Amino acid sequence: MDLIERAEQKKKKEGEGGGSLVERAAAKTGRSKAVGIGDPSAPREARPDPSSLNPKVEEKPVEKAFRGIGQPGAPRREPANPDDVASKPAPKESAFEKAAAKSGIGQPRSGGGLASQSEAGRAVPKPLSDTGIGNKAPEAPKRPPEEIDLVSLREAGYITPDMPPNLMSEEFRIIKRTILLNAFAKGDKKIPNGNVILVTSSNPGEGKTFCAINLALSIATEQDVTVLLVDADFSKPEVLNRLGVSGGRGLMDVVADDDIDLASCLIRTSIPNLVLLPAGRQHNLTTELLASERMEKMAREIGTRYPDRIVIFDSPPVLASSAASVLALYMGQTVFVIEAEKTTEPQIKESLSMISACENINLILNKTRYSGSNKKFASYYGYGGR
16 A cells, blocks of 8 residues: 555554543443533532532532522511511612612512502602692791780889889779679579770870770789780771780781781780780771681680680771771670760760660779879778879
């Protein structure tokens, strides 16, 4: 043979019986390819663990929990003790859950993952008070009590709770006692709206506001009675100015606007039993508003809300304004102030006929001048009269 033929025969023999030992062993076992320990294509059970003492024992594969998007029916692990929840840190929220929460696809569950549509439908929304959406306007804080300067008030001729007895304080004690007896009468003597009192006069300047304030201050010294002093002289309100108290919304604002609450307009004072209600803004339909059904309900409410309260209305003069005759419709008692030696009898008769809707009328003679010692109440106590 020539050299070429001998080379081909040698190559053919090497192809039939050649190869490595591993390849020839694989050929004998019938496998097409030898499988080694590090072969990634081999199944797990075919590869013994080289670190095991008994490589023939097969280990059961450990199922790994898959925390992914498409894990249907994956059981949730609940803590055996509910108290353990607080001690364990909350699971971190995945990027998918964050995106779903922003888009509103689902609601995050307490144990991780997204709740189903049925669970999301049962989710309880936060109350409006927590979310801040659709809340009512917060209530305004209570106004602190207004300080009344008792020294200045006493120097202006008014009676104060801390002053010693004098002639004027004793006179108002007599006046208020009749009013209080009528206000809290029982049985057959009971007067409808007896605790709601109108203070008025025939003409301006007769001292009705002076008498209304002193009557309120005198009643405020009672142990079991509170006083609400209403400035109802809408054209010339003077009550708050004389007491040195700043005003605000008042009676006319409440009557004209259904959204304003009466309680928000009341002013507490440094005198514990005295509360004030300003007149409010001026209105061109004052008389018509006072004659409205809302005013009637409000007068009934303030008269019956507190059984121990006396309500005093400082009204405009009868012959100067028609408001007094309308206010008399809601009153249980009237204190009619007459200026001594000035108010005429015809004026008194005309005024009394205009407020005749109130059947219980008491007269006060103001600015009297007299001499003698037969009526000096305070001199009995050793303080001297005034």
